[in-house]
Amino acid sequence: LAKTTQPISMDSYEGQEVNITCSHNNIATNDYITWYQQFPSQGPRFIIQGYKTKVTNEVASLFIPADRKSSTLSLPRVSLSDTAVYYCLVGDNSGGGADGLTFGKGTHLIIQP
Amino acid sequence: NAGVTQTPKFQVLKTGQSMTLQCAQDMNHEYMSWYRQDPGMGLRLIHYSVGAGITDQGEVPNGYNVSRSTTEDFPLRLLSAAPSQTSVYFCASSYSPRGNYGYTFGSGTRLTVV
Numbered sequence: 001l002a003k004t005t006q007p008i009s010m011d012s013y014e015g016q017e018v019n020i021t022c023s024h025n026n027i028a029t030n031d032y033i034t035w036y037q038q039f040p041s042q043g044p045r046f047i048i049q050g051y052k053t054k055v056t057n058e059v060a061s062l063f064i065p066a067d068r069k070s071s072t073l074s075l076p077r078v079s080l081s082d083t084a085v086y087y088c089l090v091g092d093n094s095g096g097g098a099d100g101l102t103f104g105k106g107t108h109l110i111i112q113p
Numbered sequence: 114n115a116g117v118t119q120t121p122k123f124q125v126l127k128t129g130q131s132m133t134l135q136c137a138q139d140m141n142h143e144y145m146s147w148y149r150q151d152p153g154m155g156l157r158l159i160h161y162s163v164g165a166g167i168t169d170q171g172e173v174p175n176g177y178n179v180s181r182s183t184t185e186d187f188p189l190r191l192l193s194a195a196p197s198q199t200s201v202y203f204c205a206s207s208y209s210p211r212g213n214y215g216y217t218f219g220s221g222t223r224l225t226v227v
Contacts, residue, residue, distance in 0.1 A: 034215055036216075041119075042220050042221070043203050043205075043218030043219055043220055043221050043223070044156070044205075045218070046201070046216065049215055087156070089216075097194070103148070103155050103156035103157075103158075104155050105153070105154065105155035
C-alpha cells in the first residue's frame with residue numbers, strides 16, 4: 001500500500017497562496033505524483049501530476065525535489081471555492097503489483113473570507 | 114461527455130439484502146477500481162481490475178465481489194448487506210494501473226444499510 005503523509009487540515013484566507021506538502025518516502029522509480037481535489041458529495045477530481053522538478057497548469061503548481069520523497073501542491077490566490085479535501089497519490093515500491101495506489105485521509109483545506 | 118458513470122446515486126438496503134452497484138466507463142481504460150469512503154477515513158480500495166477477466170482485492174474486500182467481463186463495465190456486488198457497509202462508493206478508471214495518467218472518478222453511490 002502507498003504511504004503518504006499530509007497535514008490533516010489547513011486554514012487560509014482568500015487571495016493567499018496555499019502550499020500543501022506530502023511526504024512519500026517509498027515512491028517507486030517509475031511512479032508519478034498526482035494530486036486530487038474533492039468537494040463534498042462528489043468524487044475526487046484530478047488537479048495536477050508530475051514526476052520531478054516543477055509542473056504548472058491553470059489551477060496549481062507542483063514542486064518536487066530531486067529525491068522525490070516529498071511534493072508540494074501550490075494553489076495561487078485561493079478563493080472560497082477552493083475549500084475542499086486535497087489528496088496526494090503516489091505509487092509504492094515496497095511490494096510491487098498493480099494495487100499500489102491508495103488514498104490517504106487527505107488535507108482538509110478551509111478558506112476563509 | 115466521456116467519463117465514469119455510476120448507478121444508482123442513492124440506495125437504502127435492509128441487512129442481509131444483496132445488490133449490485135454499477136460502474137461503466139467509455140474511455141477504453143484498462144484499469145478500474147472501487148473505493149469506499151467513510152467519514153474521516155479518506156478513500157479505501159475495495160477491489161480493482163487491470164483488464165477484462167482480471168480482478169484482485171484491495172485493502173477492504175470482505176463482503177464484496179467484483180467481475181470484469183468487458184473493458185467498459187466493473188460492477189460491485191454486495192452479497193449480504195451489513196450496516197458496516199453503509200458508505201459512499203466511488204468507481205474510478207485509469208489508463209495505467211499506477212494512475213500515471215490520473216484517475217477519473219464517478220460521482221458516487223451513497224449506500225445506507227439499515
